[in-house]
Amino acid sequence: MEKTYTERIQIYKSNKLAALYPASKLRIAVLYMVCTYIISTLKFTDVLLPLLLLPEFLTVLILCKLSGVMKESWKALKTITFIALFILLVQTFFVPGGELVCRLGLLTIYETGLQTGISLSFMILNIAGIFVWIFQTTENREIASVLEDSGMNYKAVFVFTSTLQMIEVLEKNSKIIMNAQKARGVETEGNILIRAKAFVPVLIPLILNSVIGTEERVLTLEARGFSMPGKRTHLFQVQRSGYEKIAEVIAAVITCSILAGRICLWIL
Secondary structure, three states: OOOOHHHHHHOOOOOOOOOOOOHHHHHHHHHHHHHHHHOOOOOOOOEEEEOOOHHHOOOHHHHHHEEEHHHHHHHHHHHHHHHHHHHHHHHHHOOOOOOOOEOOOOOOEEEHHHHHHEEEEEHHHHHHHHHHHHHHHOOOHHHHHHHHHHHHHHHHHHHHHHHHHHHHHHHHHEEEHHHHHHOOOOOOOHHHHHHHHHHHHHHHHHHHHHHHEEEEEHHHHHHOOOOOOOOOOOOOOOOOOOOHHHHHHHHHOOOOOHHHHHHHHHHH
């Protein structure tokens, strides 16, 4: 039997973890951040380093793997790891304070810099990682639908979702412009100087296309009655997987267990 248009625009996910309701995913993320903060208070070694923050990041990898989005999340996770590593190196080698831990030629590592670097970089790794999982398992229209159902103004929802889509749109347009510039003989690959020279010929068309696209988007929205007053109905409805309560209870139990364990360690 052929599906109706309303049935075709719905999102059907076979993976129950990825199909969790977006609000449930957000609550799980909040509990995960609470766990991250609690774990960051556990210090090890003589320098008092929060080393458990690194193995905690395995939770994000496990969630992505179980949700079936490991391949899609890998690029974003690599970028986050690079940023965290950069922060770790800068904080470790260029922030003085406390006792001298070790000296590597002209570089010195102080206690304060090492503590701050590991704590800050690993917390960024974990918090950004859990949001990568959320956005890789949740489409923008699901987020928009949930936000409107929660009472947010539809105009604010449109601005928010458009911002999320902007990065993807700009990346796609930049690749098209780069290919067009290559076809015209412009060098876009090579060392830093060559890439810098090719930046302006790519940037100007990218900005112009964005401005033109914005005007077209405004006309399209007005043609569909975006600014018209009145109650709005939605053909698209976010489906629940039915495992939301179980997932939230498991996350809450884990969080309470970590909190109880931390309190016991603090008392002892």
